[in-house]
Amino acid sequence: MDGDISWQRPSALLLRARRIQVGLATAPAALVGGVSGATASAVTGIVIAAAILVAGLAAERFLARRVAAWGFAERHEDLMVRRGVLVRHLSVIPYGRMQFIDVTAGPVERSLGLATLRMHTAAAASDARIPGLDKAVAAKLRDQLAAIGEAQAAGL
């Protein structure tokens, strides 16, 4: 799939951010599930909590591959973004079609100094984002894309 395209990768911290997110989702869920199951019997509680924890660990196994699948390439006229392991996506967005560009960061991402770049076109279906960029890189990329976009802007 790669050919002669030079892919850039999100920050290596993205994997850690995703792990923290999975952990933050799993631990309270296991606790709540365990406690509510324990009202019936202690064994039920332990089984439910264990099941949720196992699911969390299984998700963790996939994280590395999912994170590794992200990539983007700045080409002459357009930006390419690839993602996905099971269903693989590769989007090509011409710079001139970008209507606006967001940089967002959730609490976990912010604590690690990461940000997500989101590119919007006039088509609702073309949802392109690059998560886990270093904050400075994201800001630089945003300004750069906005500048090229303005230079190449095309009407609807």
Add this chain to the structure above:
Amino acid sequence: MTGPLPEAVPPVPGAVPPAPQLPRARPQPGAATSAPEGWHRLHPLSPLVRAGRQFVGLVVLLAGLSVANHRQAGSEIVTDVAVIGVALVGGLISWLVTRWQVADGVLRVDTGLIRRESRRFPLSQIQAIDVEQTGLARVLGLAELHLRVAGGDASRGGRLACLRVADAEQLRRLLLAQARSASQAMEAGPGGSAVPVRSGEVALFRVRSGRLAVAITLSRTGAIAVGVIAGLTAIAVAIGVNKATAYFLPAALGVVLAVWRQFNGEYGTTVVTGPDGLRLHTGLVQTTAETIRPGRVQAVRLVEPLIWRAFGWCRLEVDVAGPRMRRENQSEARRLRALIPVGSRAEAERMLAELLSSQPQPDSRPPRSARLKAPLLYHFLAWAGDDRYVVTSHGRVCRKTTWVPLEKVQSIRWVQGPLQRRLGLASVRLDVAGKRVTGAIEDRSAAEAQGLLMRLPDLARDARARER
């Protein structure tokens, strides 16, 4: 109301260009800040038309209730009358504080009593202008003007309700003329001439009412309606008529209304080419006149359902950027504009020739292994493309053919699911700024998809450069 705007009516910069002289447009002395002669009010009867929906609904409901109950609950009538009264007074206030103006290539609409709202619509951004008449508005000789702009939320924006029919038509022409010159002056504007501009109006298509009625009966809407009514009748017979009507009348009514709405919406569809683009008139009771500006068509779709194919009928829809400003439900808003609600293949061909400068036919079939992935869709699965358009078709029961102009493509996506990977297939999708239409080249061999992904961005860029 989109957001709290402070008392913000910024002064209009510069002088007003040759002001549109509208008959019966009444200047409001003292109302405007710096350009008093440019401001207009809506028609004084518009509150009545706006409240009309509730009014008619309440009357029907009241009549139904009083017939059903055989007892007059006086207090309820008082409540209903009060509701109508409040609606009318609210409408009156809203009429008093609403005014509009065309100046410097911008349409401004100011409204709001407590929370002032001042909206501007740059005419160069307008995608289309509709003239809509509800039943009550037709009786009173009034019409609503809807402005469609691309993107953004589907806010109520761009709506002037109501004006006199003649004024609305004249204003529509004036706005479109200004919009054309504005976008030509900008040059970065839409450009594009998917529709050749002609002087004078040439009739392209007019739907036959009888055929429309038959076609709707034979379509999915009609089939569902017949099914529901048959089912209800069966239940009614089974458990006794009196009980059944009480329970199931609303359901039956809803189904009938859906059929009626489609018939009303598509009755008398007429397409005319004019200097502004394609003019589309529709409607039986509630009429709508729309203009589809040249170069604003994002996608064209030809739909041929199973039964219609037997008669050689088809439906031609276009997707134009911008939200439909309608009060109906989601699925209604997502429906595309039918230029031909039902017509023969020959009529569709003629319309296609008008809409597209070249009409590639989908003839490139996918590899046979695609049959395993999409056993039903495979039947009509194909695509083709030239340097202007990509055309794709798919379906088994209902054949859908979609033309997407390359110069309108917003982004290109390559997708491969797990099953496709096993079979060595991949899909390429072309996104356009429309409602839900995507040019989907599904289930090609991986190598072909890869090649398309490399080639299509360049083709799209060349198409854009040519149209600019």
